Amino acid sequence: MNADRLLILTDADAVYLDWGQPTQRPLHTTTPAELSRYQFDAGSMGPKIDASCEFIQQGGQMVGIGALEDGLRILEGNAGTVITKR
Numbered sequence: 001m002n003a004d005r006l007l008i009l010t011d012a013d014a015v016y017l018d019w020g021q022p023t024q025r026p027l028h029t030t031t032p033a034e035l036s037r038y039q040f041d042a043g044s045m046g047p048k049i050d051a052s053c054e055f056i057q058q059g060g061q062m063v064g065i066g067a068l069e070d071g072l073r074i075l076e077g078n079a080g081t082v083i084t085k086r
Contacts, residue, residue: 004061007075008048009068015045015081027081032056035083052083061085 014026017038027034032053040046052063066073066080073079 004059005075006052006055006060006063007071008052008063008065009071010048010065011067012045012065013067013070013080015040015049015065019045029077029082029084031084031086056083056085 014028015030016024016026018024019041035049035053040049048065052065055063061084063083064074064080065083070079074082
């Protein structure tokens, strides 16, 4: 695949830390290095995070994760979670 961006559209509007807890908070921008410090559910966001980090490590420039209806806004960096190398 020769792509520099990957868009993962899901039913969540962003990647969240502490999902389902009172301390739940979205990650708006992040990196694979930052994401490696956290645990994500293998049956939910975990595979999306793994695929995103792999894409970036293989030379991709940006991964956006968020809600289907926010696709364009995610690519613009105005919604969801944007993952970049730095």
